[in-house]
Amino acid sequence: MLSITKEFRFDAAHKLMRHDLSDEENKALYGKCSAFHGHTYTLQITVSGPLDESGMIINFTELKRLVNERVVDRYDHANLNELEEYRHIPATAENMVLHIFKTLSGASEFDGLTLKEVRVYETPDSWATVTA
Numbered sequence: 068m069l070s071i072t073k074e075f076r077f078d079a080a081h082k083l084m085r086h087d088l089s090d091e092e093n094k095a096l097y098g099k100c101s102a103f104h105g106h107t108y109t110l111q112i113t114v115s116g117p118l119d120e121s122g123m124i125i126n127f128t129e130l131k132r133l134v135n136e137r138v139v140d141r142y143d144h145a146n147l148n149e150l151e152e153y154r155h156i157p158a159t160a161e162n163m164v165l166h167i168f169k170t171l172s173g174a175s176e177f178d179g180l181t182l183k184e185v186r187v188y189e190t191p192d193s194w195a196t197v198t199a
């Protein structure tokens with residue numbers, strides 16, 4: 068199977084919390100991560116599909132425009148807890164990758180293609196993956 072992958076980076080802050088818990092309960096559940104802190108996230112997007120007349124699955128430039136518009140420009144230098152999608156669920160790597168996959172998989176730019184994998188690295192050695 069032929070696929071292409073493009074990688075993005077963004078800086079964002081968050082604290083892990085559940086709104087139904089007190090500060091003490093969040094501290095007990097999430098430990099140090101219940102305090103505000105930041106990450107330089109890495110996001111990898113993998114797309115498969117047939118080659119078009121230009122010899123591409125999708126032009127990297129078009130993929131960059133789409134992912135920046137839908138995700139990176141919103142997330143970079145943001146407090147993730149204030150974004151609509153994480154107002155009611157914790158901004159864990161798992162929830163982020165699920166949301167990003169859902170957001171991008173509906174994009175018309177991927178018509179006829181398959182969004183194969185989305186991966187979010189919270190740190191260089193910790194990541195979450197959704198695979199189609």
Ligand SMILES: Nc1nc2c(c(=O)[nH]1)N=C([C@H](O)[C@H](O)COP(=O)(O)OP(=O)(O)OP(=O)(O)O)CN2
Pocket residue numbers: 083100104158159160161189190191192193
């Ligand atoms: N399954 C998950 N576990 C944790 C998540 C997560 O999103 N999914 N997130 C966190 C925190 O956000 C925390 O910032 C990262 O924790 P940790 O890996 O312990 O952070 P370090 O900075 O110590 O990173 P190293 O990988 O050890 O360098 C916690 N858990």
Ligand SMILES: [Zn+2]
Pocket residue numbers: 081100104105106189
């Ligand atoms: Zn964190």
